[in-house]
Amino acid sequence: MLNVSRRLTIIGAAVLALWQAPVVAEVCAVDDTGKEVCLEQPASRIAALSPGATELVWAAGAGEKVVAVVSFSDYPEAATNVPSVGSHTRMDLERLMELQPDLVIGWVTGNPPEQLEALADLGLPVFSIEPRTFEAVSHTIERLATLAGTEEEGFAEAERFRRGIARLERQYRNxxxxxxxxxxxxxxxxxxxxxxxxxxxxxxxxxxxxxxxxxxxxxxxxxxxxxxxxxxxxxxxxxxxxxxxxxxxxxxxxxxxxxxxxxxxxxxxxxxxxxxxxxxxxxxxxxxxxxxxxxxx
CATH class of the missing domain: 3.40.50.1980 (Nitrogenase molybdenum iron protein domain)
Structure with missing residues (x-):
């Protein structure tokens, strides 16, 4: 039978291990339809349903997590090696489900609403985007980085874009x-x-x-x-x-x-x-x- 000192040492080690274990917190962001999308943990398998969404996910530092794209997703070059699930207007939902995404990036006015609704009905988190201002481009990158757990890279890219546009605004103001x-x-x-x-x-x-x-x-x-x-x-x-x-x-x-x-x-x-x-x-x-x-x- 373990003595008291030995038992306390084991309990202490166990408590320390639990304290040091990474705690994965829920991540949430509001999409461009006003819907809040929450994930139990950062996305690890992302489907991007427009060429623009594909680029934005890469810009957010999460390109390695993309498992599905649509036709004409040709930038960056690495995106051309990702499986395509059809076009932004006609997706193969069965093929998409086979790729087991844990986050779908939709296009508000580009993807058929019925297909996005079908994906949501199947239990997939759908985050719909459509940035219409320069600031919205930066904000979209930041939100995608939050959902993917790649904040450091994504927020830096968003700020680079923000500052570049600001320089042009100053240059051409008059x-x-x-x-x-x-x-x-x-x-x-x-x-x-x-x-x-x-x-x-x-x-x-x-x-x-x-x-x-x-x-x-x-x-x-x-x-x-x-x-x-x-x-x-x-x-x-x-x-x-x-x-x-x-x-x-x-x-x-x-x-x-x-x-x-x-x-x-x-x-x-x-x-x-x-x-x-x-x-x-x-x-x-x-x-x-x-x-x-x-x-x-």
Missing amino acids: AEPVPVFYQVWDEPLMTVNDEHLIGKVITLCGGVNVFGDLDRLVPRISTEAVIGANPEAILAGGMGEENRHWLAHWETFPGIEATAKDNLFFIPPSLVQRPTPRMLDGSRLFCKKLDDARAKR
């Missing part, structure tokens, strides 16, 4: 205005209004969005409307990171000031059309293009 048309799609012809994050890039760089007052976030317009607005600069993405063919259409309208002054500029679409930290690079390029237009006055 820039001469440039009337701008941004083409987000060709058939049907589509642009953005001032409430869209791309619209905020235009404003950031001292541009004036010629369709900024339209009600819809991504309104359909006509070629005649663009001619009538007569922008001084036209910027377009295109289908692909190096595909400038959308600009060729505007080259056939020499009466537009942007065409007459050769202010038809290509912007790689993923740099401004995904609400991710790469928007800082896209904004710098966008601002440079408007500087080129100013230099031609």
Whole structure:
């Protein structure tokens, strides 16, 4: 039978071990639908249901935890090696469940609501995002880092983006205005209004969005409307990171000031059309293009 001293030593060691054992606390964050999502412990298997969500999870320092993506999730390069479960509008829910995610990152207006609801009904925590301001991009990274337990890396990246945008704001605060048309799609012809994050890039760089007052976030317009607005600069993405063919259409309208002054500029679409930290690079390029237009006055 153990003596009292020996017994107290064992009990003390056991208590010390319990005290030193890592305590995993519940993590919670409120998504962009206003829903609070709580996990018993930081996520370890994440499904990202849009290319932008994939980039944001990587930006939050949790890329190694991503087990499922959707088509066109091509950045960073490591994301191309992650299993795809379809497109953002048509997911293979059975395949997604096989990958056993413990957190799903949804896209508020991009993923079909019925599919997100089906995932929630199956017991998966769904955190829906749609950042529409520069600050919201940083805040989204911070929330994802909280849910993934990667706060150190995620919060640092969020602050890097925040400070980079602030520098551009200071640089272009008093820039001469440039009337701008941004083409987000060709058939049907589509642009953005001032409430869209791309619209905020235009404003950031001292541009004036010629369709900024339209009600819809991504309104359909006509070629005649663009001619009538007569922008001084036209910027377009295109289908692909190096595909400038959308600009060729505007080259056939020499009466537009942007065409007459050769202010038809290509912007790689993923740099401004995904609400991710790469928007800082896209904004710098966008601002440079408007500087080129100013230099031609």
